[in-house]
Amino acid sequence: MYADALTLENARSLLGLTGPVGAEGLTLAFRAAVKAARPDAPGGDAETFRRVIVAYRLLQAQTLALPAPAGHARPKPFTPPPPPAPLLVLTPMQAISGGCVRMVVGARTLLVHGPPGVRTGDKIRLKGGGPNGADALLPVLIRPADGLSVLGGDLFMTWAVPQRMMDDGGRIEIMTHAGLRSSWLVPDMVEPVRLRLKGLGLPARGQRPAGDLFVKLEASADLPSAAEDLLLRFTRVWTPQRIAA
Structure with a gap:
């Protein structure tokens, strides 16, 4: 049995349709008709079963041309969203x-x-x-880079200090993006130690004020103490050649 052996009216009649339907209604009608026409079901036979399948295929090909049921708007074709703007x-x-x-x-x-x-x-x-x-x-x-990360308008970085400075306290120098900044530590500070340097975050923009720089201090046993660092600086400047001069 071929599709051209059935008219549209005969096909609708086989599926129990009395008027135009959409794709969903056509599928529901086909399922009911093919279930009733199964050869192993009471009242069903192989010929009717085949004709129902042919009728469904014929009407399926015509679904887009059929008017939508009363009160139901035909779904709009899918329009893919525009690609997102690059970051x-x-x-x-x-x-x-x-x-x-x-x-x-x-x-x-x-x-x-x-x-x-x-x-x-x-x-x-x-x-x-x-x-x-x-x-x-x-x-x-x-994105984080160069030892700096950003959250909102604030900057975050890590700075290593001698362990003895964390224990005894004293003046430390921190190299920031804005140059060298100094701060004082009190003895026996409990880690993690974070310093807040006001106004050293992202600069003000529009109605938003400048952010702050938050420095996390990490104790390191490999770094020289303040006195040792001062001695190293002195020896680099006052070399024997410069003293002789």
Whole structure:
């Protein structure tokens, strides 16, 4: 039995349909009709079983051309979402001072500038960088680098200090991105020790104030004490040649 041996009206009649249906209704009608026509079911036979299958295939091919049932809108065709905008990935130092990043946007390679003080989650407008010449908004992501990490507007780093300094306390010097900074430790500080250097985080931008720099101190037995460090500096400067001069 071939599909062209059945008319659409005969096919609908075989499936028990009295009017146009969508794909879901057609499938439900076919399942009921083919179950009733099974040769091993009471009242079923092989010929009717085959005709039901042929009728279903015929109507299935015509489903898109059939009008939707009353009160039911035909589903809209699936439209894939536009691809996400590429990320503008910056280092903490680029977020502090501003920097340019070469990145691929669409089919073009562009040099995109990240302004100082930009935060993760901010969006940089790229004029003409979107589809059909529209502007594109590039999300910013600041990844850890150079011993620095960023959370919001604050910077985080780790600095090693002599174990004796952690035990006895005293003045320490920390090399930050803004230069050398000093701080005082009290004796017998309990680890982890974190120092907060105000205003040394990401710079202010718009309504957001400047962030802070948080320094985690790690005790190290390999580092010289403050006195030993001072002696090393003295010997480097006052070499025998300079003393002789």
